[in-house]
Amino acid sequence: MPNIIKKRNPWKNIIFFSLTTIPFFSVYYVGTVYESVSIVEMVLKGFTNTGYLLIGFSLILGPLGKFWNYFDQFLTYRKQLGIIGFMYALIHGVVGTIIYVFPNPDIIVNNYWAVALGILALYLFYICYAISEIIVIKTLGAKKWRRLIRYISYSAFILATMHIYLAKLPVWQEYIDSDIIFPPLSLILFSFGLFVLAFRFYVFIYDTFALGYATIKTLVSESRQSKD
Numbered sequence: 001m002p003n004i005i006k007k008r009n010p011w012k013n014i015i016f017f018s019l020t021t022i023p024f025f026s027v028y029y030v031g032t033v034y035e036s037v038s039i040v041e042m043v044l045k046g047f048t049n050t051g052y053l054l055i056g057f058s059l060i061l062g063p064l065g066k067f068w069n070y071f072d073q074f075l076t077y078r079k080q081l082g083i084i085g086f087m088y089a090l091i092h093g094v095v096g097t098i099i100y101v102f103p104n105p106d107i108i109v110n111n112y113w114a115v116a117l118g119i120l121a122l123y124l125f126y127i128c129y130a131i132s133e134i135i136v137i138k139t140l141g142a143k144k145w146r147r148l149i150r151y152i153s154y155s156a157f158i159l160a161t162m163h164i165y166l167a168k169l170p171v172w173q174e175y176i177d178s179d180i181i182f183p184p185l186s187l188i189l190f191s192f193g194l195f196v197l198a199f200r201f202y203v204f205i206y207d208t209f210a211l212g213y214a215t216i217k218t219l220v221s222e223s224r225q226s227k228d
């Protein structure tokens with residue numbers, strides 16, 4: 001069999017993976033809200049939370065691979081995770097606007113910041129998508145491009161995490177005051193998002209200090225050699 005057929009297609013793999021999380025999240029959502037939910041809303045929750053999960057995975061794989069070699073095998077999926085995650089977030093933004101905002105425009109007034117941050121996050125994710133083309137990488141140079149996409153994607157992820165916090169805080173407060181055991185889906189995903197950001201921050205601090213320590217060590221050994 002030619003090699004090309006045997007090779008696994010990363011796009012298909014991520015889509016198959018998301019076909020397990022979308023129904024799982026949809027069913028979990030319905031099982032934890034204790035109110036009637038339309039089929040569109042149910043499926044949309046699956047797409048929304050899967051989108052955020054995939055984007056989070058695409059960001060966390062690099063930092064995880066720094067400490068555990070096991071994660072290196074998944075590094076090639078980062079682009080697919082990011083782009084498919086963005087597509088699902090786009091579906092959430094468009095369908096969410098149609099089913100939540102259009103019938104109840106007061107959401108924009110009452111949840112101004114939540115909606116504004118969601119739109120801004122989506123726009124930044126779009127920029128990441130637009131600059132993920134090989135031609136852009138060649139034009140900018142790999143190092144510059146990597147740094148640029150890292151800044152934009154993390155900024156977008158922070159905004160999306162704040163968007164979830166502002167949109168869902170009342171739901172989490174209701175849950176904390178109730179006897180319900182299983183937490184709202186949005187709270188689980190929000191905790192995952194905080195983990196992604198905290199771990200990235202840890203890697204940033206680690207890199208800064210490790211680099212500083214290595215530089216000092218080199219300078220000390222160089223000055224010793226020059227004395228000798």
Ligand code: HEM
Pocket residue numbers: 029045048049051052055089092093094096097100101107115118119120121122160163164167168185186189
């Ligand atoms: C045009 C941009 C966006 C708009 C208008 C928007 C709108 C909304 C609204 C109205 C809600 C509350 C209703 C609900 O629970 O679904 C919500 C929740 C949420 N949004 Fe967005 N959003 C946008 C972008 C994003 C982006 C970029 C992400 C992240 C990738 C995101 C992730 C979420 C999540 C995870 C929830 C909680 C869903 C749940 O209850 O399980 N949103 N959004």
